[in-house]
Amino acid sequence: MSDAAFGVSAVASVTLLTVLIGSFALRFSRTTSDFYVASRSVSPLWNASAIGGEYLSAASFLGVAGLILTYGVDMLWFPVGYTAGYLVLLVLVAAPLRRSGAYTLPDFAEARLESMVVRRIASVMVVLIGWLYLLPQLVGAGLTLRLATGVPGWLGGLLVAAVVVFSVATGGMRSITFVQAFQYWLKLTALAVPVVFLALAWRGDGSPSLDGTSAPTFRERTTVNVSEGTTFLVTSPVRVRVTGVLDGQPYAGVGLRLARGSHVAGRGARLTFPAGTAVPHAESIEPSAGGDWATPLSGAGGREHPLYSTYSLILALFFGTMGLPHVLVRFYTNPDGRAARRTTLIVLALLGGFYLFPTVYGALARLYTPDLLLTGRTDAAVLLLPQRLVGGLLGDLLGALVTAGAFAAFLSTSSGLTVSVAGVLSQDVLRGTVRDFRLAAALAVAVPFLISLGAASLAVADVVGLAFAVAASSFCPLLLLGIWWRRLTDVGAAAGLLAGGGLATIAVSATIAGASRDGWLGALLAQPAAWTVPLAFLVMIVVSMRTPGRVPPNVARTMVRLHAPEALPLRRDPPAHRRPV
Amino acid sequence: MSSSLEGTSRAGHDPATEDDYVRIQQSEKFQELRRRHRSVVFPLAAVFLAWYFVYVLLADYAHDFMSTKIGGSNITVGLIMGLLQFVSTFIITTVYVRLANKNLDPIAKEIREEIEGADR
Structure with missing residues (x-):
């Protein structure tokens, strides 16, 4: 009973703080451009914290530890990939994209290829990727609230959905920058403080081996x-x-x-x-046993063909980051290229530092919460460890702190995604007024919430990995070829987006619907990036070469805009009618 | 929700004229900037990708090495090497930031000054 009281107050305070900071900052967001991109006036550390706060989702906060608990060291590629994606984004895409003046991926598609058809396809991909990424956030919220308070799983998802729609629809981007920066530090604290006590308790327990060759076993009744x-x-x-x-x-x-x-x-x-x-394990997972846990490629994710799966995962995460709708817009809040680079360096340090903690939780969870393997709810490891390992009032307090951090993770990532998806929906489906933006925000969250009701048993980090795979198979080739290859045509781009993005979406949907992960077919479906990314590039290049007459007429101007140094007196802003009024 | 009209309306508000774009595009400085940019970006991308992929392969071939425990503790080489990927990512990014600040920014500044000077 007291557990529930702690859990409820943790969730309530994070929610209340988020809403308060959001509406406080709303007073500052006066003009339209403030509302939308925080008018490029944020310092690198603030901006990097906001990027980290927005980026560290349920997958990072809960999912990584769960995967490490189940499958072992191979799963470190998830956090490494989440981090290194920013390196790829910075080196290959960030600067030209900022200069393009495109606020969103569809804006870029239209500006570069001068085609409404390509713009529409890009819009559909943004919405699909956004929904795919929102889905595990809501699943994670349901799991967390159920563990903390015992209420049914859908309620947590509904709570996060409601708070996000409210804060996004009333606050806009400016407030979100403050909220996000706050969320990063909250999330870091929420994992870092309990780790100290967990480590002490582990030592007090005689420092049992973390890579336990006999694990997973119940260490006590x-x-x-x-x-x-x-x-x-x-x-x-x-x-x-x-x-x-x-x-x-x-x-x-x-x-x-x-x-x-x-x-x-x-x-x-x-x-x-x-x-x-x-420990018996749920039928849906195949945990690595004994010493395999600490051995790389001993069965990535309990799946066959670990080398293929690992390469495919790396490709998806490294090249998917640039295609995530909520990541891109953050780079506009840097005043210039130099600041953008400094911001990225800080982001990498913040993310790398953060990911040490889920790793420790995952390793400890193998010793102290192996029963999660039986229920298959390994995402709960981070939430349960403090009570299990520390116990008593302190354990309850630490558990409440972790729960608060988890809620911060759901709220921040969902807000960022919702802003992006709603932006695209309101501009490309509705008429682009602020009222439409609010309606679109509700729509952006409602669809993944409905799907989450029937998908409660998904591992959150896995689903987020799938969102990356779709992004890598669609926007990565569009951005890289669009920025670095003059001869890309609208027909080529459209064909490549449909082929890569479409096939990746089909593979991902099959996996989410529960298709078997056995054999080569299973591996290809569960980790599609290794074949869909090259395929998308190939289709874009071949079709573009066969339609040389369709190279956009203003390509010379666009290329100068993308590659000419910043601050040249060239118009870079999107046309006025694109912004909410 | 307009389409091709936008290109023209955009150009209409543009402080730089169409000629400016062509002039910049054809200028030696701009070509030099693009060449330098590519010569930094593409090799670096190739090198860092190769590093991650080769690391995965090595881990596969060096199973025994990866499961070695470090000094009597319970932490294996594989775990540490995995965590070191964060450090390697940070180092690669630092290298890129240095290169960009040193090699790309100055020439970009030159072009900017040249063009702004010509406009006056």
Whole structure:
């Protein structure tokens, strides 16, 4: 009961603070350009904090630790990729894109290729990627609120959705810059402070081996509450005391011997395992066992073809960042190229520093919350560790802090994404007034919320990885060829976007809908970037070469605008009618 | 929601005329800037990508090395090497920022001054 009180106050304070800071800063956002891009007047450290605050989502805060708990060191590529994506963005794209004056990816597509068709396709891709990225945020919010307070999962998603629509629709970008910067430091604190106590408790426990060759085992007698029904695999026969429904039979505290193979625990069942038993795991995951956990490429994500999967993941994350709608617009808040570079360096330091913590949580979770492997809810590792390992009042307080950080993560990333998706929706679907922007904000969140109701068991970092794969297969070739290759044509760009983005979307949808991850087909679908990214490039180049007559007429001017130094007296702003009035 | 008309309306408000664009485009300085920009950006991108991909391969071939524990502790080489990727990313970015500040900014400034001077 007191657990719920702590959880509720943590969630309430973050939500309240976010709304307060948002409406406080609203007073400063007077003119339209303030409303939209914070008028390029933010210092590099503030801006970098805001980028970090916006970027560190549920996937980073909860998902990375969950994946490391389950699959081991290979999963470090997730945070490394999330970080290195900024390097690729900075080196290849950031400066020319700023100079283009395009506020959004569709703006860039239209300005560079002078085609409304390409613009529309780009708009559809932005909305798809935005929804795909919002989905795991809402799933994570549901999980967090359920753990903290015991309310049903959909309520957390609904709460985040409502707060985000409210703050985005009333605050705009300027307020979001302040909110985001605050969120980064909150998230860092929320993981860093408990780590100190976790490390002390771990030492007090005799510093058991983190890469435990015998893990995952229950280190002490453990009762697992199966709050939502689960199917799990027993790898070697175990004795268990069952209260509730198991394999279709009701039990009331009866000792049973479970044979090897698959078992179904009903909703609300309680399973008590004796100390030293190997942990059964949910059917939906294949955790790495024993020493494999600490060995690279021993089965990336429990999947076959680890080398392919790892390369594909790296490609998706490195080249997907530039195509994420909420990332790009932040680079406008730098006054010049030099400041943009300094900002990026600070961003890398902030992100790299942050990701040390989920790694530690993931390793400790393997020792102290292995039961999550049974329920398959490994994303809960970060949230549960403080109570489990530290315990008592201190554990509850630390747990509340982590919960607050997690909510900050959902709110910040969802706000950034919603601003971008709503911007595109209001400009390209509605008429582009501020009222349309507010309607679009509601629409941007409603769709992923509805999908999240039926997708509660997805691993959040995995789904975010899929959003990166779609971005890398569509916007990466559009941006790189658009910036560095004069002969790109509108037909080529459209064909490449449809081929790469379309196939990646199909592969990703199949994976989310639960397609098998076995064999080559499974690997190709679960990690599509390694084939969809080259394919998109190939289609864009070949089709462009075959349609030389369709090179945009003003390409010389566009190329000068992209590559000429900053501050030349060239018009770079988007046309006035594009901005909300 | 306009289309090709926009190009012309944009040019209409443009402080620089169409001739300016062609002049800049054809100027030796601009070509030099683009050449230098490419000669920094593309090799650097190739090198850092190669670094990550080769690292993954090495990790595959050096399983035993990766599972070595560091000095009696419980932390393996693989874990440390994974975390070091953050450091390597930071170092590569620092190199790029230095190169850009040193090689690209000065010539960009020259072009800007040249063109602004010519406008007066």
